[in-house]
Amino acid sequence: MRATSLQRIYRLKVTIVALVSLFFGVGLQILAAHAATVAPALTFLPLSEIGGTLFAAGLFGIAWDYFDGKDKEERENERIRAILKESAPDFRDAVVRGFAVENDDLKRVATPELLDQIAGNVLALRLGDREFAEEVYADVRDQAIRAPERWHDVDVQIRLSPAGERNAKGVPLFIVTARWEYTFIPSHATQRFACVSDKDEFRELVTDIPATAAWFMTPASGLNASAQESFELVQYSIDGQERSIRRSARKTGQTYSVNIGEDAVRSQQPVTVSFTYRTLTLQAGHMLHFDIDQPTKGLTVSLDYSDTDIAQVKVLDLIASSKHARIQRTPQSVPGRSVSVDFDGWVFPRTGIAFVWSMNSELRTDQVPKNRD
Template sequence: MRDPNQRLVHLKLAFFAFIVATVGIALMVLGKYLSTQSMSGFISFLPISEVGGTLLVAGLVGIGLDLWIDGDRGVVIEKLVEKVMLRALAKLAPTLRDSVIQAFADNIDHLSVVATDEFLDRLARNALTLRLGDRTFAEDIYEDVRDMAIAATERWYDTKISMNLSPLPQGPGNETPPAFVLTARYEYRVRPATINRRFTAVSNMREYRAIMEEPGDTSVWYINPASGFDGSTREAFELVQFSVDGEDRPIRRNSRVSGQTYTASIGKDVVDNSELVTIAYTYRTILRRHGHMLHVDVEQPSKGLDVELEYGGCGIAEMRLIPFISSSKKVRNFEMPSTVPEKTVGIGFDGWVMPKSGVIAVWVLSTENPVSLTETGARGTVTVQERKHNVSNFG
């Protein structure tokens, strides 16, 4: 189909040729009329008929030529415009390319207009490949981090975990293995994505792993049956407090054969506001004394993590917190001096902690230490020997 502008130009040319031809005919008629009159003077010398004939021929020839070369003229003009555009783009292409890349790099709003998820994935992979120089390595790292971040329903900030370990009192005739009571308090800032928070304790490893793999609003604890406790009882696990911005929220408990679940309401209005709030909760659970290990994980991506564990009066000779955090940033370690009665260890980290990362606490009981604490002599010397021995055991 012919371009509307070309049609307009063609119409103007045809109309102009028609006007010229009409004027030529009119002059020829006028010349013929004057020749039939007996006129003298200047007007008799004017070649009116010849001019009219010339104009008539020019108009007719112009119309014919316009019709004949109309198709070729469009092709010629298109080729001419194409050549001009190609030359201009060849000169402007580097500048345009750099401008587009710079605009995308500086302003995320520009990129969001044209970017799809697939486009962003390719862009990130290519950028990381150029930075690392290894495509396979770059793609694996990007996909791993992307999947963890996208699966996360929330992002936590300034997460603080305070834990206290104390011996579990055993009454006469109690045949349960020696155990510790762990009281843990979590506090963090977050924009809540769910109305409710759920806390589940189970004694079935298969159920525990299934819940662990499901992203969402449920935290899960595994109560080892070897501890002599069942995950469905309050003695094994209990959520004792839950608050939003310092305001305590009611807690509902649902018990079943395989475990128990505590539900606390954050509130629909809090979720709809999408504002940062401080969520804090405290739970109590049981640990086997001879288990020698406690795993404290972070369920959502967290910016900043502080963990502190008190274990005085538990008969523990040595306690260590081992951070499992993959980052180039340094983890701060803290241990209360031996001259202080309180026994506390802690770690601090200012970067992002990804889900399933965290801290593992490991300990050695005083009764397991090869050097007897009741040995007479220079107690300070014995203590130093014990500490050296335990440090070597933990590597």
């Protein structure tokens, strides 16, 4: 092991002291030999003995440092290793406890890659299965850690009402009016809403989440994805200030664009967004499904079907969590019919809420439910 800077300085000091002692001893011996002629007053001092002692000490010091230097260095290294080995458990426990309590300490020394490795190791120890832990953590990392946005207090209000027209195949339709409101820190300056009938285009748009919210309107539904009657963004606001909406249409679909602003992105401050869109769905489709595109804390989804001929609505809670969503329905004694779903925890992307209905016209008399559940 190479000597450190402090060790080299120490050896240099020892050498200088030894050389000074050596030369001072030689000087005293020379002075003692000529004291009778040069300085008679010093003849009574044992200059020769003192000089010889200093000379021998200096010479011995240089020789000892030369022969014992490597062994001394090794002894010091061995002593340090013993101290570190003895203290390592205490150091380790202190570091682990510090990182467990103080996130800032870990943040100062850890890279994202190291944090991923630490989190994976901890989860593997906790679950007792490394492969399972790695897959679970990779999924959480991709959905939550790498998500460009996080939404808070999402409130979705949906209203179903019968459409005056039918689709190209003569099937009755529902008008779906949905209003979204939530708080988030914008990650993009422009928000787009696209409705398309081409699967390849839809898959491409999905990769642009959350900058683009995409709807796929299958041609088999008899609806025209490029028609404003099929899908329309009717309102968009940021912190209560209305924003202008631009629409572009093509053969396979249409896109609505809203400018959020570069300033909102650079400021990295939370804003509250509110938007309303209107679309069509088949009454015979029997289901509405609402996906969550970003990690979301706090979710409320309400469906009002008062103006429809729906006999009953079932709620499919597709949120993967140990917590359960709360489902509430309008009492029989209150005008109107609605159902709402509330969830207070975190909702991860690719999950959501689905409403499944049955029409009165589709049920036999003996199947008509006595209540709305």
